[in-house]
Amino acid sequence: MCADRQPMAWFAPLPSVEGMDLKHVNPQPPNALALPRPLFVREAARTFRDTGAVAPSSRHLADRLAAPMWPSSMVRRPAAVLEVGAGTGPVTRALAALTGPADRLDAVEINPRFVSALSGSLRTDPVLASAADRIRILSGSITEMPLDRDYDVIVSCLPFTNFDPDAVRSILDRYLSVLVPGGHLTFFAYLGTHALRSVVSSRTEAARHREVRAVLDTFARQHSGRQSVVWRNLPPARVWHLRTPERSGRQADAA
Numbered sequence: 722m723c724a725d726r727q728p729m730a731w732f733a734p735l736p737s738v739e740g741m742d743l744k745h746v747n748p749q750p751p752n753a754l755a756l757p758r759p760l761f762v763r764e765a766a767r768t769f770r771d772t773g774a775v776a777p778s779s780r781h782l783a784d785r786l787a788a789p790m791w792p793s794s795m796v797r798r799p800a801a802v803l804e805v806g807a808g809t810g811p812v813t814r815a816l817a818a819l820t821g822p823a824d825r826l827d828a829v830e831i832n833p834r835f836v837s838a839l840s841g842s843l844r845t846d847p848v849l850a851s852a853a854d855r856i857r858i859l860s861g862s863i864t865e866m867p868l869d870r871d872y873d874v875i876v877s878c879l880p881f882t883n884f885d886p887d888a889v890r891s892i893l894d895r896y897l898s899v900l901v902p903g904g905h906l907t908f909f910a911y912l913g914t915h916a917l918r919s920v921v922s923s924r925t926e927a928a929r930h931r932e933v934r935a936v937l938d939t940f941a942r943q944h945s946g947r948q949s950v951v952w953r954n955l956p957p958a959r960v961w962h963l964r965t966p967e968r969s970g971r972q973a974d975a976a
């Protein structure tokens with residue numbers, strides 16, 4: 722964390738991404754990265770708490786999460802980008818497609834099987850391979866990962882609703898601690914999981930889930946975050962998009 726930067730007390734307003742046409746933004750062919758899908762399903766069954774999904778993110782969700790890298794978002798270039806919870810790489814790929822030669826993308830992933838699949842895709846997938854020199858895959862948990870730079874964009878793919886509320890708070894704080902002024906943060910949660918959990922889980926589990934949702938909503942409200950829903954994903958997902966304020970002239974002079 723930079724010595725001159727404390728966690729932000731508020732976030733700058735940002736344009737809504739609701740209803741934006743993303744068709745022309747990300748020129749990925751649709752079927753690349755199809756191969757790791759069986760691996761994803763297997764790992765979801767084996768480590769559901771960490772994986773937290775039944776399928777990799779759709780192209781639509783990946784594009785929405787990568788929105789801060791669209792030219793229209795005016796992100797500072799070259800940009801340093803952190804993706805947390807890369808899995809088999811659909812969001813890594815959407816981000817890679819939007820990076821230029823001087824941008825940097827760090828992808829953190831806790832599951833060594835996903836790390837190994839993603840490392841392979843870095844060589845075999847055309848979009849990832851063409852950006853491989855700017856991508857670092859960091860194997861381990863974001864809670865312990867030493868990070869040697871600050872980021873202009875953080876995209877979190879973590880299954881927050883599977884975690885304890887305190888763990889979610891501390892991960893969100895970590896994101897703020899490595900986000901530059903004017904930086905973007907996107908994260909998501911699946912729709913409908915709360916209703917499902919109230920039916921199939923214990924009361925304690927349903928209460929934990931409710932509390933995590935409250936943590937995410939409060940965090941987004943405190944930081945003027947915007948929400949949008951991506952319906953074309955299994956299951957559909959709510960995406961939050963926040964932006965830290967730019968540093969004032971005085972702060973910039975003092976830095």
Ligand SMILES: C[S@@+](CC[C@H](N)C(=O)[O-])C[C@H]1O[C@@H](n2cnc3c(N)ncnc32)[C@H](O)[C@@H]1O
Pocket residue numbers: 771772773774776777778805806807808809810811812813829830831832835861862863864878879880
């Ligand atoms: C919902 S999946 C998303 C995977 C992929 N980004 C996608 O969109 O399909 C969540 C991912 O976060 C990873 N993960 C869970 N806890 C983590 C942690 N503490 N640090 C880093 N990655 C983590 C899981 O292994 C899994 O790959």
